[in-house]
Amino acid sequence: MIEASGLRKTYGDFAAVVDSDFAVDDGEVFGIVGPNGAGKTTTLKILAGLVEPTDGEVTVAGFDASDPEMRRHLGFLPEESPLYEEMTALSYLRFFADLYDVPREVADERIEAALDRLELDHRERRLGDVSKGMKRKVAIARSLVNDPDVLVYDEPASGLDPVTTNSVLAFTRELRETGKTVVFSAHNLYHVESVCDRVVVMNEGRIVARGSVDGIRERHGETTYRVFTDVEPTATPGLDELDATTEEVGDRFRTTVPSMDAVAAVREAAGDAGGEVVDIRSREPSLEDVFLDIVGRPMPGRYTGDPGGDGTDAESDADGDGDGDESETETARPAATEATE
């Protein structure tokens, strides 16, 4: 649905996007993640045909991004989307539908459906008087009035309260179920983890990692295991050497270890001490941990508005099986060689 190859955008001597290649499949939710200034917005604007790349090619729904016909297939949500404050949500959305020559009846049906799914109240209220969350929802509904195949959303849930964030993320997931292809950027890694099929991580204009969220996590992060025993597993010499740490938790002992071999050693130690393992859980590194590893600095605005309340760690029963997702990392080169100050 989207193919970008050799994308580069320079402003004078400064390279905002360098050597960017990626493809987005039909019906996929694709995330672009990275710190401030990484080149996310520039990339999205190139996809939306709003910024012309200095080099490279991009096709969206089979059209060159610069082809005006492409816009009929695209819904774009900019990072900031000022609305006409004197209009109501309904009149505003009808206005945009008219710009796309959507017949009134069809437009009304689409608008109602989008606003229902977004749970938007106060449809007849002046947009100048509605909350920031409602404005964002109206802007999202606007991106759908032409029933596009591809949606390009720049930070769709940024700065929203947890309830609205949840609603916007759920809506984005639903778009995939209706066959839309979505590309979105986010600072907040929880947003990316909870919605995207695949992501690219950008830093200083370049893609530095790509793959499924799980694949990237698997490749860059280290899974730890928490072994719960009914005795303190201290009997076997050498447990310390396995980087094991044990804490007493209620009537159990929780030993955290970095490998399945160490899990086996804990099991043996518990047996030697006359007890047994009662539970084993794996703890996946968060995308945040991985991001720190790849980019070398934390994401700004980390995990704000986490509607799940625990976006930082994924914990699951440990069978020790990875899903073998492929992902790859590209070595981060210094910010564009073209960029000379």
Ligand SMILES: Nc1ncnc2c1ncn2[C@@H]1O[C@H](COP(=O)(O)OP(=O)(O)OP(=O)(O)O)[C@@H](O)[C@H]1O
């Ligand atoms: N029109 C422009 N002229 C000059 N420099 C620009 C222009 N647009 C973007 N840049 C620069 O290009 C770099 C990438 O900007 P971009 O907005 O794509 O980053 P971003 O990853 O979206 O960042 P943020 O998360 O802060 O929105 C930044 O250093 C920015 O200052």
